[in-house]
Amino acid sequence: MDGVILTPLKQISNPKGDVFHAMKCTDTGFNGFGEAYFSSINEGDIKGWKKHNAMTLNLVVICGEIEFVIYNENTEDFFEVILSHENYQRLTIFPGIWVAFRGLNDKNMLLNLANLPHDPLESENIAISEIYYEW
């Protein structure tokens, strides 16, 4: 979908504990480093909808399982993906795209490698009911 990139990530097996790639500065989708932060989402709960007007998100699910729904208001397209160690990919979301995500189990953890530090003025939040999607 326009405005979104999915990039498969390496998991490197190690007898003492595995290593999981997230992002290199030379990767497609990297757009500078502003801030890294984590979010968790309770099983069954949904955070969203949110649209960033300036920030590019690079999302990695490092614990548990999270379902993402992306909405492009220009093309009226939806894109849905479930990320976890089973489907270990980085989800890049460019500015201007709506996103919401739902916890599929407890104890999940989502890393956002954002190109800008958090700024509440560059994002918009609307209720989940404002964009119809059959979750």
Place this chain on the structure above:
Amino acid sequence: MDGVILTPLKQISNPKGDVFHAMKCTDTGFNGFGEAYFSSINEGDIKGWKKHNAMTLNLVVICGEIEFVIYNENTEDFFEVILSHENYQRLTIFPGIWVAFRGLNDKNMLLNLANLPHDPLESENIAISEIYYEW
């Protein structure tokens, strides 16, 4: 200890799932972005000793509990810290410092926000027995 910074990080409570700060580009200890990757360490296992000659590490334990031991070979000082959500801090380690870490439970996860992409030539590995420490 010389060569190490511990920075307390915010955990922001949210009824749908908490948010956890990791690093901003304006934070002390930030030295550029080269690569972000995760490591896990089995309960009771130790990874180390490793010394980076060029890379600055910024370490955040986002799941579980991990014990870090740092050794400064110039001052012959040790520094030990256990990181988890209970003691949620970022551990910055500058080049030239030895580090080893032990898993205190299963299902832990460590984020390294490194200022350089991975390069096996800039780090040294020695056996855990090479630097005596009573684990």
